[in-house]
Each structure stands twice: as structure tokens, then as C-alpha cells.
Amino acid sequence: MSAGIAHLIDDDEAIRDALSWLLRSRGIETRSWGSAEGFLADYGSAMRGCLVLDIRMQAMSGLELFDRLTQLGCTMPVIFLTGHGDVPVAVQAIKKGAFDFVEKPFNDNELADRVIAALAADRDLWLGRDRKHDIETRLASLTVREREVMDRVLGGKLNKVIADELGIAMRTVEVHRSHVFEKMGVRSAVDLARLLAGGEE
Amino acid sequence: MSAGIAHLIDDDEAIRDALSWLLRSRGIETRSWGSAEGFLADYGSAMRGCLVLDIRMQAMSGLELFDRLTQLGCTMPVIFLTGHGDVPVAVQAIKKGAFDFVEKPFNDNELADRVIAALAADRDLWLGRDRKHDIETRLASLTVREREVMDRVLGGKLNKVIADELGIAMRTVEVHRSHVFEKMGVRSAVDLARLLAGGEE
DNA sequence: AACGCCCTTGCGGATATCCACAATAGCGCC
DNA sequence: GGCGCTATTGTGGATATCCGCAAGGGCGTT
Numbered sequence: 001m002s003a004g005i006a007h008l009i010d011d012d013e014a015i016r017d018a019l020s021w022l023l024r025s026r027g028i029e030t031r032s033w034g035s036a037e038g039f040l041a042d043y044g045s046a047m048r049g050c051l052v053l054d055i056r057m058q059a060m061s062g063l064e065l066f067d068r069l070t071q072l073g074c075t076m077p078v079i080f081l082t083g084h085g086d087v088p089v090a091v092q093a094i095k096k097g098a099f100d101f102v103e104k105p106f107n108d109n110e111l112a113d114r115v116i117a118a119l120a121a122d123r124d125l126w127l128g129r130d131r132k133h134d135i136e137t138r139l140a141s142l143t144v145r146e147r148e149v150m151d152r153v154l155g156g157k158l159n160k161v162i163a164d165e166l167g168i169a170m171r172t173v174e175v176h177r178s179h180v181f182e183k184m185g186v187r188s189a190v191d192l193a194r195l196l197a198g199g200e201e
Numbered sequence: 202m203s204a205g206i207a208h209l210i211d212d213d214e215a216i217r218d219a220l221s222w223l224l225r226s227r228g229i230e231t232r233s234w235g236s237a238e239g240f241l242a243d244y245g246s247a248m249r250g251c252l253v254l255d256i257r258m259q260a261m262s263g264l265e266l267f268d269r270l271t272q273l274g275c276t277m278p279v280i281f282l283t284g285h286g287d288v289p290v291a292v293q294a295i296k297k298g299a300f301d302f303v304e305k306p307f308n309d310n311e312l313a314d315r316v317i318a319a320l321a322a323d324r325d326l327w328l329g330r331d332r333k334h335d336i337e338t339r340l341a342s343l344t345v346r347e348r349e350v351m352d353r354v355l356g357g358k359l360n361k362v363i364a365d366e367l368g369i370a371m372r373t374v375e376v377h378r379s380h381v382f383e384k385m386g387v388r389s390a391v392d393l394a395r396l397l398a399g400g401e402e
Numbered sequence: 403a404a405c406g407c408c409c410t411t412g413c414g415g416a417t418a419t420c421c422a423c424a425a426t427a428g429c430g431c432c
Numbered sequence: 433g434g435c436g437c438t439a440t441t442g443t444g445g446a447t448a449t450c451c452g453c454a455a456g457g458g459c460g461t462t
Contacts, residue, residue, distance in 0.1 A: 094295050143408065156389040158448070169411050174450070176409085188357040189391045197398030344438065359418070370441050375420075377439085403462105410457080418449065426440075432433105 004119030005029040005049035009039050009065070010081065011057045015104075019052060019111075026112045028119070036060035040068060048126065050099070050118035051078040052111075055089055063093055070097070075125055077118035081106070135195065138184050146183070149176040153189050154196065205320030206230040206250035210240050210266070211282065212258045216305075220253060220312075227313045229320065237261035241269060249327065251300070251319035252279040253312075256290055264294055271297070276326055278319035282307070336396065339385050347384070350377040354390050355397065 006028050008019050016032040023030050029049075033039040037060055051069075055062035066078055077099030082089070093101060099118050102111050142150065145166075152162040159177065163170040186192045207229050209220050217233040224231050230250075234240040237254075238261055252270075256263035267279055278300030283290065294302060300319050303312050343351065346367075353363040360378065364371040387393045 145409065154391060154395070156387075156392045160448080168409080170448095171412065172410055175411090178450075186357075190355060190357045190394045193391045193394035194355070194398055197395055346439065361418080369439085371418095372442065373440055376441090379420075405460105405462080407460090408458085411455085413453085415452095416450085418447100420447075421445090423443090425442085428439085429437085431435085 002029045003027050003116060004122065005031060006115050006119070007039065007047075007049060007051045007076075008032045009034075009036060009051065009057075009062070010054040011035060012054070015054070015081075022108050022112060023115060026116070028112075028115060036062065036065035040065065043069065043072065043074065045073060047074070047076065048122060050076050050115060050122055052115060053078055053080055055080045055082045055093065055101070061089075063089055063096075066093065066096065066098065075122075077121045079111075079114055079118055141183050142180060146176045146180050149173055150180045150184075150192070153177060153180070154193055203230045204228050204317060205323065206232060207316050207320070208240065208248070208250060208252045208277075209233045210235075210237060210252065210258075210263070211255040212236055213255070216255070216282075223309050223313060224316060227317070229313075229316060237263065237266035241266065244270065244273065244275065246274060248275070248277065249323060251277050251316060251323055253316060254279055254281055256281045256283045256294065256302070262290075264290055264297075267294065267297065267299065276323075278322045280312075280315055280319055342384050343381060347377045347381050350374055351381045351385075351393070354378060354381070355394055 003026075006019075006023050008016050008023075008030055009032075010016050010019070011034055013034065016034070020030045020032055033042070036057060040060075053062040053065065062080055066080075069076075069078075078093075080093050080098055080101035081104055082101055083104050099121060100114050102114060139147075148166060149162060152165065157165075159170050159173045163173045166173070181187060181189075181192065184192055184195065186195055204227075207220075207224050209217050209224075209231055210233075211217050211220070212235055214235065217235070221231040221233055234243070237258055241261075254263040254266065263281055267281075270277075270279075279294075281294050281299055281302035283302055283304050300322060301315050303315065340348075349367060350363060353366065358366075360371050360374045364374045367374070382388060382390075382393065385393055385396065387396055
């Protein structure tokens, strides 16, 4: 499998081609667009990889595209390409959460390394997202009562105490507790605590 | 108690005074230095608060001071003051982990707000550090055996299983387990798991 | 009405945990 | 040698947890 896909957006065809050649020689798939508008039209939330984005372009600027993508919930890491006159804009970009940026003319190896880092960041993000999504799905499958019991189990409380607090019999708590473990896919309260501590915040 | 201390470093006395007046009017203590060297001489690792640092100064620049402080293990948030000609340097600063930066001439309210945010960040950092330090101290007080038992308890294993794995009697495991709880200041395996999951990584 | 889902509870037994009391043993230190 | 710390184990009892078996009620859907 490939190292990931780099989406190149620059209105200078020569640069797109140079980037494309450089990255492909490092085993990175590439796709190119000549304008921010063009990329936006093709963008979908399932898109994976990273962006290499010229910050200065005709019509819609790279920064503007970045803002729109952010609004669309896009989380792909973005590497901006900047001329050294565009630096104030680059500052904005970084503060807004751009992954990195490089000044033109760029050093080939350096840029490729950063793209690779960006692709790795995207993968990590999705790994974390998958795990979190799985946990959320499991949590959503709990009934209200089960959730109440789980919260108290996580508080380290004994079944007896939980029963008192909820005004139900201990046996009932045990049943809920066991359902919680089953639904959450764990076999002990310890595992549950680690699952939730590791997958949230 | 005060909102925190802002350390002002700028070779322009007029700016130092203006900053100092502004911040004090917002309840923030200030201390001023006219040079990076002067601040470095006074710096100690116990220093708390944040820095407001002119990025362009005689002799040692703000960025250079920032690098040295980082090497010294200083984690105070740094807000850089930059003229708009210094922007490329500001970019470097942000990439190196500066907390924020503002361009001169600055808007009073905006700058004060950022200083307040920086002070809050410093407090949070120390809160986290204190908790982590406390946990590490407790962990260090565990004997080797206790640690071995704890690791397995966190794995959700039953005392019986742990006893088998370590080749000792269940009773011994129980003793270690109880010591671990006592030393770590928790009363159940669940609490322990949450303590370690929340304080590490 | 019948079915499914959830909440509820009781009984009883197999396991596990928690702990006080008690004891043996190695190791380093004064 | 005595003292303290750590590791080790045993006995026995009070609690807790884990679970299958059994069963009643509420609620919404078909």
C-alpha cells in the first residue's frame, strides 16, 4: 500500500509537475488541481491524505480554501507553499492550525519529508478517530440505566452503594453492570476505565 | 492572589512602561528587563508566569533568548512583540512553540487578553506537572514486586492468575496489591487505572 | 393479544476480594 | 546481634462479585 495521497493545489503548472514528480519518486501518490475552486468541487469528507497548497493563487487564495475546508470539517494536514513576501499570511495559516509550511523555492528533500510527516499525521488522526468512534457507538448502545450504573462503577463504587444511590436492588445493579461490560467489550471494571480514559479527552 | 506575573523584556523603555501600566491595570503583576541578557541573568527554573518579549532587540534577539530558555527547560508561555517587518522571524518563533505573538503597534485589550491566556496556560501546565510529579513519586515508592503486581492488576487480571504468573501464593499477591493501593492513594483498581490513565501519556 | 426490550428482583452457589492475626526468611545498617 | 524493610505464606472469616435460573411489570410495535 502507498504512503498516502498528497493533493497538490497550485496555479503554476510547472510547480505542480515538479512536486508530483518529486513526491512520486518517494512513493507518494499525488493528485493535482490548478485552482482552489477546482479542489473544492472535488472535495469529499472521505478524502484522505494531505494537502500541499500554494498560499497565493488567483481568485481564491490558499488561506481562503483552508478556511472553507476547515468549515467543512476537513482535517487533512495542510502544508502551505509561500513566497517569502507572503509570510504574514503564512503566520495566519499556522495560527489557524496549518500543519506546516515551506517557503519557495523549497528544498526537495525537506518538502518530501514534511509531506511524509503530514501523511503520517493524517493516518494517526484516523486511527484515533476510528477507535473513538467505536467507543462512542458502544456507549450509545447503553440504556440510560446502564449508563448510570457504569458512571458509578467508574467512580470505584461498590455495587451495594450504587444500589442505594439508584434506589434499586443489588442484583439489578449486577445485571446492568454485566450488560455494560458486555456491550463495551471489556471483562472488568479496570479494562473499562482504561478504555474510556484512553479514548476520550 | 494575583492573576500571575508577566515578565516584560524590551529594550524600549517607553514600551515597557506602557505594557506595565496596561497589565497592572488588569490585575497582572509585571517585571521589566531592558535586555535579553538581563533577563537570562535573573532567570530561574522556579519562575512562573509568562513572557512578553520583543523579538527584535540589541545584542541578543528575542528569538535567541527564547531558544536559550527552551534549552534551560523553561516552559513559560512566550508572547512575542514584532514589528511588521520582523514577520519571518515571528513565523520561526511560532513553529518553535511560542505561545502567541502580536504585532506592534498592538491593541491594548487584545494584548492584555493574550497575556491573561498565557498566564492561564502556565497555571494549567503547572497543575498538570504537580499531579504528574505526585504520581511519579508514588510510583517510585513501589517496590519491584509491587510494581509487577500492579501492572497485572491494571491488565485486569485476577489475583489467582497474577499469582501463577509470578510463581507466588495468592495471599502474597493480595498483600502487594493492598500495598500498591495504599501507596498510590487509591481504594480500588478502577481508581488506580483512572489515575494512571489520566496522569500519563 | 403476542412479541421484544428494558427494568426489576430473589435465590443460591461458585469465586474473589479484603483483612486481621501470625509467622519465616533474606538483606543492609548501626 | 538487633532493627527495619521486603518478600513470602498460611488460616479463617467477613464481604463482594459473578452468574444461571426464574419471574413479574411496563411500554411500544406489529
